[in-house]
Amino acid sequence: MSTSVRLAVDVMGGDFGPRCIIPSVARCLEQIPGLHVTLVGSPEPMTRLCAEHRLPQDRIRLVHTSETIHGDDAPASVLRSKRDASMRVAIELVRDGHADGCLSAGNTGALMVLAKALLGTVEGIQRPAIMAALPVAGRFCHVLDLGANVDCSARQLFEFAVMGSEAVSELTGVEQPRVGLLNIGSEVNKGSLRVREVSELLRDTPSLNYIGHVEGNELFLDRADVVVCDGFVGNVMLKASEGLVQYMQQEMRQAFAGNLLLRLLGPVLRRALRPMAERLNPHQYNGVSLLGLRGVVVKSHGNAGQPAFEAAIRQAVRACESDMPQRIAARLARCRGELL
Amino acid sequence: MSTSVRLAVDVMGGDFGPRCIIPSVARCLEQIPGLHVTLVGSPEPMTRLCAEHRLPQDRIRLVHTSETIHGDDAPASVLRSKRDASMRVAIELVRDGHADGCLSAGNTGALMVLAKALLGTVEGIQRPAIMAALPVAGRFCHVLDLGANVDCSARQLFEFAVMGSEAVSELTGVEQPRVGLLNIGSEVNKGSLRVREVSELLRDTPSLNYIGHVEGNELFLDRADVVVCDGFVGNVMLKASEGLVQYMQQEMRQAFAGNLLLRLLGPVLRRALRPMAERLNPHQYNGVSLLGLRGVVVKSHGNAGQPAFEAAIRQAVRACESDMPQRIAARLARCRGELL
Incomplete structure (x- = not known):
């Protein structure tokens, strides 16, 4: 620098x-x-x-x-x-x-x-957005908005996609970040009208590497570098994920504590699980951007x-x-x- | 029966x-x-x-x-x-x-x-809803809607709360299920206008055990028996949770496989973690209700x-x-x- x-x-x-x-x-x-x-x-x-x-x-x-x-x-x-x-x-x-x-x-x-x-x-x-990174398989999936805007118009979601793409390419060095739009499963219906409207705008913007819709589970499958959603959905998703990780860690501690052999092996287990804990540790990717x-x-x-x-x-x-x-x-x- | x-x-x-x-x-x-x-x-x-x-x-x-x-x-x-x-x-x-x-x-x-x-x-x-159960600390948190309705009016969310409360009390035997409304953190703002509107309706309905807003992380803290949200948010949250559990399980398998001692201890580890895996196993609570x-x-x-x-x-x-x-x-x- x-x-x-x-x-x-x-x-x-x-x-x-x-x-x-x-x-x-x-x-x-x-x-x-x-x-x-x-x-x-x-x-x-x-x-x-x-x-x-x-x-x-x-x-x-x-x-x-x-x-x-x-x-x-x-x-x-x-x-x-x-x-x-x-x-x-x-x-x-x-x-x-x-x-x-x-x-x-x-x-x-x-x-x-x-x-x-x-x-x-x-x-x-029109409106700024909050962007944070989720750790996925040693990489990051950046999500915006995470709560600055409760209801977003198609135009605003489009702007989030552009801001996210530019910011992620600067922050991570990925040249053409894959941009996805958070949507719900095609098995139920094709998602909201607004999402479909944004999708068309993004498809018509060749300089964005738009990859289409991303479903909730795909956030953790390294499908996209940037995922766009409104702040209500993003906030619920992020907090639910944090809550679930904490819940699973607590369940795991209890499971190990309830087994004498594993209690004795505590240090070995902790060492083996450390890389995973580090990857999931929010402090590794601290820093939320207000874009x-x-x-x-x-x-x-x-x-x-x-x-x-x-x-x-x-x-x-x-x-x-x-x-x-x-x-x-x-x-x-x-x-x-x-x-x- | x-x-x-x-x-x-x-x-x-x-x-x-x-x-x-x-x-x-x-x-x-x-x-x-x-x-x-x-x-x-x-x-x-x-x-x-x-x-x-x-x-x-x-x-x-x-x-x-x-x-x-x-x-x-x-x-x-x-x-x-x-x-x-x-x-x-x-x-x-x-x-x-x-x-x-x-x-x-x-x-x-x-x-x-x-x-x-x-x-x-x-x-x-007005509209039916899809309800499923998330396993939390040996209990269940029932969430609706999970994707039948993309955008919901305050009236529809109110109806979901009533349906969820009645169904959960029948299916689980909990007499006065705690009903929460999914919302985003008060640190950003107080959530959408619609959520606030539904909240008032629910507060004015004494026969419902309405406990107020629930944030994403509280889904996994046994705060509520029934959590109400629109189908877009519910679907993203459910799928993100499923994706995250799978991601963590895969990370854990890799961590154990990379350690010789833990590989040898595989059967012990699996036995210790089985109760946790069972609790998180979606098959234990299979069956989604169309209410x-x-x-x-x-x-x-x-x-x-x-x-x-x-x-x-x-x-x-x-x-x-x-x-x-x-x-x-x-x-x-x-x-x-x-x-x-």
Whole structure:
């Protein structure tokens, strides 16, 4: 990574706050030469932790704020209240040109509302979308939207496909990401009218590598690199998958605990299952992109530990380096041109 | 089971057809004294297999048909074509009062289209729904709709809640099933307008044990006995869950195969994990109910083996014994009364 990137980091968000975020920033500053970070948050722990972790003075800047947005703050209310919240100020740094992008582990809904209001959307994009990666067979399946938009029009779903394709090709290096549209089984019916409408638009856009409909089970069969759906479906699917993995892990622990021989073999089993657990560990692919905004905004999982937060920083840096908002605008214009 | 039940069984449906279905019927006839079965299908294998498995002549009846509906037949086309299909004739037996209910392992979409056209819906129900059970911690979470209806109005979702509550209380014996409405996280927004509208209707219906919104991950936390959603969301969620379980099982097999000690311990591991595998085995809870029709219609998984098909027969028998369509009509009238 050669270019210079200025990243604003909300140090107050997430379950572990500054004591996890500041050492993560320290490590990334060591690894990424061109990176400059503006840390936004409460002065007390920030100054002390920066000294403790020896952050290079010439590559960091501290911006002090007096308020924090919490997980239970209603997204709609944060726009009017909490004008000195760390999350808001980090986004304002992007808006005002003092940072190339920002990163927060705080309340997703609040982040989306603030980013949309303060940055606005890329020209041609009606609504921004949330995109995350599911791990599949050592690769990733990126899904959007995951909850920013409850009901989406065909046009919006089309825009998600374009944004997802461009972002995934930048973030993963896959040149022509396979784009699929989430739909339900042909055995029941051919899905919603809207899905069929989007499907036609996507088929008419040759620069997208559109592979057609993808069913729920195919998310885990490495059929597509990008899967498009509305935020209600995406959110339910993602959370159900997380819930199911946790449920299966718990069942497995119980099964092993109930068998004396397997209890004795615990260390061997854990070692054998570690690669699988790592692949399924959400921290390996931490970093959710808010796409379609006039600025790079990345959201880290709230319970991200240090390595996970570092992964989110690296993702934000990549998005800044490639000037994602500009690329998305250009790609959208090109795809729209193909439809004329 | 004391009362007499007459069940029509489509023997041509499913991956294994008559050679799985007829021995399953034989076993159920042994176990359920009041059961009488009409087997509907092609004469050749049916007659031979009935003799081979010694089905009691006085409790079975054979109805010969010349056509079969396949998995790739478009549901919309089966109404006009294939008038002598085993699936259709089985439903007609219910319509004409020659059977109390019917069971098929064939094409779900075709079954729904035919059943809706031939039987009609229960008074007050706009659209039938498909309900299946997810296994959770030794209990079940029943979800509807799973794909019969792509877009549902608030009224339809309300009807699904009433149907689900009544059916689950009959099928499982839980007196006041906890009914939840699938929604997305409050951290993003409060979900769709429609979900909020249904929520108000359900809150105003005291005879339903409505527990509020349920998020995707809570499906696997034993929060609700019945979870209501539209068919698009339900279908994606169910298929994603199936895909994820298969993916994890495959990852686990690979992890064990890659470790010599664990390969040697294969039998011990399999024994320890068997209870978990059984709980997650879809065949343990085979039998999807088509609710809201003027007649009992149960769908077996297409790849159901013998014990799984027997489970579906038992479910159909329970639905017939309790006169599910009549109970649903009565319950709906009562719930509507509470809303006035």
